[in-house]
Amino acid sequence: MKIKNICCIGAGYVGGPTMAVIAQKCPEINVTVVDINADRIAAWNDEDVENIPIYEPGLSEVVKEARGRNLFFSTNVDSAIDKADMIFISVNTPTKTYGIGKGMAADLKFIELCARQIARVSKNDKIVVEKSTLPVRTAEALKNILDNTGNGVNYQILSNPEFLAEGTAVDDLMNPDRVLIGGDIENPEGKEAVEALVDIYAHWIPRERLLTTNVWSSELSKLTANAFLAQRVSSINAMSELCEKSGADVKEVSKAIGMDSRIGPKFLQASVGFGGSCFQKDILNLVYISKSLGLNEVADYWEQVIIMNDYQKKRFAYKIVQTLFNTVSGKKIAVLGWAFKKDTNDTRESAAIYVADYLLNEQAEIVVYDPKVKTEQIYADLDYLNTRSSEENRAQVSVVDTPYEATKEAHAIAVLTEWDEFKELDWEKIYNEMLKPAFLFDGRRLLERATKEKMGFEFYAIGS
Numbered sequence: 001m002k003i004k005n006i007c008c009i010g011a012g013y014v015g016g017p018t019m020a021v022i023a024q025k026c027p028e029i030n031v032t033v034v035d036i037n038a039d040r041i042a043a044w045n046d047e048d049v050e051n052i053p054i055y056e057p058g059l060s061e062v063v064k065e066a067r068g069r070n071l072f073f074s075t076n077v078d079s080a081i082d083k084a085d086m087i088f089i090s091v092n093t094p095t096k097t098y099g100i101g102k103g104m105a106a107d108l109k110f111i112e113l114c115a116r117q118i119a120r121v122s123k124n125d126k127i128v129v130e131k132s133t134l135p136v137r138t139a140e141a142l143k144n145i146l147d148n149t150g151n152g153v154n155y156q157i158l159s160n161p162e163f164l165a166e167g168t169a170v171d172d173l174m175n176p177d178r179v180l181i182g183g184d185i186e187n188p189e190g191k192e193a194v195e196a197l198v199d200i201y202a203h204w205i206p207r208e209r210l211l212t213t214n215v216w217s218s219e220l221s222k223l224t225a226n227a228f229l230a231q232r233v234s235s236i237n238a239m240s241e242l243c244e245k246s247g248a249d250v251k252e253v254s255k256a257i258g259m260d261s262r263i264g265p266k267f268l269q270a271s272v273g274f275g276g277s278c279f280q281k282d283i284l285n286l287v288y289i290s291k292s293l294g295l296n297e298v299a300d301y302w303e304q305v306i307i308m309n310d311y312q313k314k315r316f317a318y319k320i321v322q323t324l325f326n327t328v329s330g331k332k333i334a335v336l337g338w339a340f341k342k343d344t345n346d347t348r349e350s351a352a353i354y355v356a357d358y359l360l361n362e363q364a365e366i367v368v369y370d371p372k373v374k375t376e377q378i379y380a381d382l383d384y385l386n387t388r389s390s391e392e393n394r395a396q397v398s399v400v401d402t403p404y405e406a407t408k409e410a411h412a413i414a415v416l417t418e419w420d421e422f423k424e425l426d427w428e429k430i431y432n433e434m435l436k437p438a439f440l441f442d443g444r445r446l447l448e449r450a451t452k453e454k455m456g457f458e459f460y461a462i463g464s
């Protein structure tokens with residue numbers, strides 16, 4: 001079965017980059033990415049390719065090559081579904097904020113809307129691919145909706161979770177460790193659908209890295225991968241506090257354990273806590289699924305990863321308050337970095353939001369600098385917490401265009417995103433223009449302690 005037309009519903013951090021790479025690597029396939037957010041689609045179509053809505057190193061070049069050739073962005077969802085042989089669902093699956101499972105379960109309303117729209121529009125057989133991260137057995141619900149509301153059309157449902165990391169999305173897509181494709185492999189039609197998707201990825205990925213499984217294993221593997229990654233961060237963060245109290249240095253501990261081939265060196269960097277749209281939401285989802293199945297010990301085990309992460313953010317903020325003579329009221333604190341990690345403009349669940357919020361509760365005056373995050377986004381993130389009114393957020397927080405404006409006459413600096421450019425700042429100038437004592441809190445272990453202390457900074461880094 002040869003795929004000629006792909007539609008992807010959802011032009012976000014996953015849909016945009018994944019489809020851009022598929023289109024670049026498969027010039028004979030037409031790829032249309034659709035979204036109900038007209039502003040987002042307009043930005044994807046912006047004449048100046050540097051204005052696309054998602055910042056990822058290398059992405060604008062890929063979009064430039066394929067856009068208008070075989071890569072299209074549109075708000076006409078019906079038309080793209082109608083034409084497609086294969087439909088990727090790449091919409092958001094946030095944590096539910098209401099009703100049963102509030103604060104834990106994944107909200108699947110966007111997924112269900114997509115299924116109903118596909119069922120309404122489709123006139124010929126389709127392969128529907130779950131690209132969004134979904135609770136195990138969601139494919140069953142999708143199939144049910146499609147089969148019962150469709151017009152006699154046959155659907156094959158595949159699970160193809162995305163493992164890209166923001167900040168390195170293009171590299172991850174070009175050269176993935178593996179691609180996971182779950183399908184009804186016991187069945188000839190299911191097998192054929194799996195093969196059709198394997199053929200697409202085989203344009204640029206060696207076949208031995210294309211892993212096929214049953215649908216449930218594929219769905220659950222994505223939640224498991226995120227839970228394991230986040231658990232490593234919480235594990236090293238738990239040790240970071242013990243290091244601070246015992247005279248050990250978490251950097252040395254990480255190196256010592258990471259050289260053990262059974263443990264490995266990755267994801268052992270202590271920090272102010274993980275953020276991003278996925279880790280917390282996916283673990284909460286795992287906790288919810290486990291609880292629903294009566295597996296309370298399993299649920300408690302994974303929930304602890306989140307509890308530790310929340311604690312780490314709070315601990316960092318309280319460390320600032322405590323060090324600044326137990327009050328930050330009316331004091332200017334420069335926040336360097338708002339994105340949840342470097343090389344992305346995504347701020348969802350960023351540790352910076354929570355650290356700033358705790359400091360604002362203590363009546364600090366916050367000045368933020370981030371090289372890629374827009375001012376409106378920073379206010380929107382704070383407003384979303386609903387801790388104080390939006391007027392109060394605007395009165396207490398300002399956003400500036402340079403790190404030097406942020407740090408001038410500040411009582412303290414908090415480094416909350418590991419942007420490379422922060423390493424290269426003129427720290428001598430920053431020190432000279434700050435109030436003294438000049439406190440520098442490194443929440444990412446990005447800066448070198450010795451040089452900063454030599455300049456005169458009072459330096460604190462997580463874990464030592």
Ligand SMILES: NC(=O)c1ccc[n+]([C@@H]2O[C@H](COP(=O)([O-])OP(=O)(O)OC[C@H]3O[C@@H](n4cnc5c(N)ncnc54)[C@H](O)[C@@H]3O)[C@@H](O)[C@H]2O)c1
Pocket residue numbers: 009010011012013014015034035036037040077090091092093110113114131132133134162163164165166277278
């Ligand atoms: N962001 C990541 O790094 C990442 C990595 C792997 C997996 N995922 C998963 O991928 C999924 C998407 O994540 P994202 O970060 O791209 O989300 P996102 O919020 O950036 O994008 C989702 C898009 O879907 C659109 N949408 C929602 N309902 C729609 C509908 N009915 N019709 C058309 N468009 C609709 C929204 O307008 C939005 O633009 C989630 O399930 C997430 O867990 C994300």
